Amino acid sequence: MALFEVSGFRSYSEVRGRQTHLADRTNHYNFGTKTQEFAVPVGVDPSGFLKTCNHDGGVCIDMNHGTTTLAFKFRHGVIVAVDSRASAGRYLASNDVNKVIEINPYLLGTMSGSAADCQYWERLLAKECRLYRLRNNHRISVAAASKLLCNMMLGYRGMGLSVGSMICGWDKQGPGLYYVDDNGTRLSGRMFSTGCGNGYAYGVIDSGYREDMTVEEAYELGRRGIAHATHRDAYSGGVVNMYHMQEDGWIKVCKEDVSELIHRYRKGMF
């Protein structure tokens, strides 16, 4: 029954016996609907398996990858800015991917690294946050949400997942920003940038950051950080998606094409 499953009640025999497990073949009769199962190639190290299959008679399995994302805290909340490019090997799979997952009106998660890993685990995180809210009658804190994601990553450490995510929100402790990655690293901080373009973004936002910036200055800083990173990093590009986390929830600030921004900055520069 629906309530039975939502409440998370598990009988003793289930807790003992049934956990998330790796099987060499997925159970076709359940189709992975009752418990989450992952199929693993037999006798091979999963993290290196795909690399050995590539270039074998034209087989080339490339997964969507690559990004620049940044987030920083300042006096009036948290700014989150991401690019929108997904590349599969050398081919540009898409130039308008949404790399921010809106978990609830007070929590955002960014995605960098492997697109499928980030989409899947952050969607799972959104489900867990929702269940927490239903069971405990108050919203989950940013620290707890980031810890849930961190523990999911630790469960599959060494298996070749690639996730670099920032969990941003506003809870009873105020604005929160955590960086979580596939090694199980979980850091709280004022400013983070992830992805292959992060070095370029750090340069820009480090030089322009002041704690007492106005809201417009903060928006401009976030935009510039992503725009300049996409300008120099081949695997970042598309549009800048920017969100502002305020006390009463997040708002989506803008979605601007990077080439327009660079053109505008060029005009101002020379």
Add this chain to the structure above:
Amino acid sequence: MFSVQTFGDTGKMKDYHYTGPVEHRFSPYAFNGGTVLAVAGEDFAIVASDTRLSEGYSIHSRDSPKCYKLTDTTVIGCSGFHGDCLTLTKIIDARLKMYKHSNNKTMTSGAIAAMLSTILYGRRFFPYYVYNIIGGLDEEGKGAVYSFDPVGSYQRDTYKAGGSASAMLQPLLDNQIGFKNMEGVQHVPLTQDKAVQLVKDVFISAAERDVYTGDALRVCIITKEGIDEQTVALRKD
């Protein structure tokens, strides 16, 4: 252990022993070619694929379309490794039936896309070598296209090409449907007839330059009246 006795350069007999484990290079995957394309319009969606099944230098079949009908409003196109395409479509069909029996309604296109994402991710460590594109109508009757990578990352698009000739077709679609990077052009919305003609032209171009694409083109046009299938001949060389 396998021992071979042979004569060395100096005339002495040499023993050659193979010791230790021997690596047998078996790849569970094969590449069977094929191209798939989907376009979403205001009140229609088109999913098209060629029908050539190849492997290496051989053609296994000239009549193996890659579009599979899932529901009255959804068609999926799968290209890559044919074995995985068949198993994946069987699993999707079974899950659709299970949903229909539990919930007494057909799955919507968006729901099928979300479900496919989790099915593909369940094989994150031993992926299905399939590039999927779903085309159909959403709950409001508007055209929808969802494109996937082999491990389940997906997003909703207006148009997408996948498979062996995808890198050739996608820029052409960006230009003709998306009007990308063009100045002074009127953004005319795509009518159904223009879209079908564009799809046919685009595949004719793909067959010219991609060895794995050709033989015939199967076009599925999805409207609220149902799914209409057309077959068009392509180059057979």
